[in-house]
Amino acid sequence: MKLQKKLSFTRRPRPGETPKSVIHVNDHLGEFNKKTTSNYVSTTKYNVISFLPKALYEQFRRVANLYFTIVAVLSTTAMSPISPITTIAPLTFVIGLSVLKEGYEDYQRYKADKFVNNSLVTVSRDGVWTKIRWQELRVGELVQVFRDESFPADVVFLSSTIPEGNCYVETANLDGETNLKIKRSVEELQGLCQGMREENVSARTLLQQQVFAAIECDAPDKDIYRYNGKMLITAGMSPLLDALPKFVSERDGSVCGSFSGSTSGKARKTEVELGRDNLLLRGSNLRNTETILGVVVYTGHDTKIMKNATNPPSKRSSIERQIDGIIFAMFGLLALMCGSGAILNSIWTNEAGPKMYYLAPDAKDYDFDPDGLPIQALANVITSFILYGYLIPISLYVSIEMVKVAQVVIMKRDKKMCHVEESDVPGEDPVKTYANPRTSNLNEELGQVDVVLSDKTGTLTRNVMEFFKCSIAGTIYGRGFTEIQLANARKNGSPLVDEDDVPGRPRAEPRAKVKGFNFHDKRLARDKWRSNASWKQQEDFFRLLAICHTVIPEEAKGDTGEIKYQAESPDEQSFVAAAREF
Numbered sequence: 001m002k003l004q005k006k007l008s009f010t011r012r013p014r015p016g017e018t019p020k021s022v023i024h025v026n027d028h029l030g031e032f033n034k035k036t037t038s039n040y041v042s043t044t045k046y047n048v049i050s051f052l053p054k055a056l057y058e059q060f061r062r063v064a065n066l067y068f069t070i071v072a073v074l075s076t077t078a079m080s081p082i083s084p085i086t087t088i089a090p091l092t093f094v095i096g097l098s099v100l101k102e103g104y105e106d107y108q109r110y111k112a113d114k115f116v117n118n119s120l121v122t123v124s125r126d127g128v129w130t131k132i133r134w135q136e137l138r139v140g141e142l143v144q145v146f147r148d149e150s151f152p153a154d155v156v157f158l159s160s161t162i163p164e165g166n167c168y169v170e171t172a173n174l175d176g177e178t179n180l181k182i183k184r185s186v187e188e189l190q191g192l193c194q195g196m197r198e199e200n201v202s203a204r205t206l207l208q209q210q211v212f213a214a215i216e217c218d219a220p221d222k223d224i225y226r227y228n229g230k231m232l233i234t235a236g237m238s239p240l241l242d243a244l245p246k247f248v249s250e251r252d253g254s255v256c257g258s259f260s261g262s263t264s265g266k267a268r269k270t271e272v273e274l275g276r277d278n279l280l281l282r283g284s285n286l287r288n289t290e291t292i293l294g295v296v297v298y299t300g301h302d303t304k305i306m307k308n309a310t311n312p313p314s315k316r317s318s319i320e321r322q323i324d325g326i327i328f329a330m331f332g333l334l335a336l337m338c339g340s341g342a343i344l345n346s347i348w349t350n351e352a353g354p355k356m357y358y359l360a361p362d363a364k365d366y367d368f369d370p371d372g373l374p375i376q377a378l379a380n381v382i383t384s385f386i387l388y389g390y391l392i393p394i395s396l397y398v399s400i401e402m403v404k405v406a407q408v409v410i411m412k413r414d415k416k417m418c419h420v421e422e423s424d425v426p427g428e429d430p431v432k433t434y435a436n437p438r439t440s441n442l443n444e445e446l447g448q449v450d451v452v453l454s455d456k457t458g459t460l461t462r463n464v465m466e467f468f469k470c471s472i473a474g475t476i477y478g479r480g481f482t483e484i485q486l487a488n489a490r491k492n493g494s495p496l497v498d499e500d501d502v503p504g505r506p507r508a509e510p511r512a513k514v515k516g517f518n519f520h521d522k523r524l525a526r527d528k529w530r531s532n533a534s535w536k537q538q539e540d541f542f543r544l545l546a547i548c549h550t551v552i553p554e555e556a557k558g559d560t561g562e563i564k565y566q567a568e569s570p571d572e573q574s575f576v577a578a579a580r581e582f
Contacts, residue, residue: 023217025140025213026212036139037139046103056095056099059098065094080383118135120134121137137299139297160293191241228274334391341384350373466516467517472534549567549572550572554566
């Protein structure tokens, strides 16, 4: 095929041109996409070689550890009045405990990376779908991703089981948005998923074909909102693409999945423009779509999420920095004590030393020599520095390290810090997520929030929407009070009285809790709204709730017969749930 001979993975850009990459689609033999990054990712701070040097560097960033090291070194000299073991042993214990803690925390990161790298994904090799580990995935391979699975790499979206060629993606891990994003498939290849289901000959031939297209796109970068490229399909593939199944859209009756560039008897390429709506990013999850088919374009540390990732920083808490300041002050006090002691000792030795014959002043010892006062002063400074060294307690750091480790263990098992999320499917157990601190260096920072900067309320809330009140034809329906009403009442000092608490008025009928629907008002209960004067407006209101949305209904798992709604946003889901209940 001419396309295979002309294209290579990298192309040198012209002056002023953005660097480009060329990916051969369905290169299941690995003949062309060789100069690509492995799909193995690592988020650890250390490796086997760098662990000890980096860990020791982190420990000696602490002023206290530097101070105790100096004391330990001086205790090995002849001027030391104490045994070196009394200073070296505590220092070794403190640094060793901290290094072990760093190693354990980094090992937990390694285990998390290993779990991700060993996750399974379905790829096409020699036309046969097989499961491999994420870290074995190569650029150019075709992958299948199923509902609620994560994308193993950055993938160009080729085909979907949804007739219109869409899929719904959750990007909460990338940008914090819980609303689903709609992605578009490549129209020329939209029938590929259905062809695989029907065992279509053309679909099977395409999967077995070694490189049936190439993608020329931007080189890997960190901009998750930008992707520019084009797909080049050779004319020899036109008959195969024309023979793929066609879909009839349920919305407008149009034919989906037709190949626009097919010709008869002419060999020419078809060029398909690709944009960010065609790119499925690693770190996002497939929602509301049974299966999608895509081609891998960026792997491993070339993916956009890893391009935006930074090396784990070496963070120090505010208390630790405050302790360093206190140690500097205490070190100044210690230097003042040692210096003044040496000066007073030199004065005393100079005046009374020659008279102290029983101290053998003629022996010229370094700790008592009336004729060598500078050396005696230095010896006194060192001796006093070692003796007064316990002014800064090394046991304080032992206690702090042990307390931090214990706090991490407690936080991982604390039921009050466990988030319980109800399942959308009736009968399924709720999902429990416990706190998972990845480092213990910042335990004391918890709760010490000074300023919160936010661009919207969704950053600070759970983004859970419930149908609570509504206004129809100027009349407000729904009992209970919103958070805004309660806040205004507290501000104005006027208490609010619930209608259910008015004497002589019947209470609203209790009803089963429905996700997204927390509404009760006897005026709209069951079919009572049909007897209201404004029933026509109310009927139009309910009709609009039922049809003006993009929600996809599906039958929940099990034999309950319940209908589960898959929506782009919790707002739409609550509106459709309200329409069903009304």
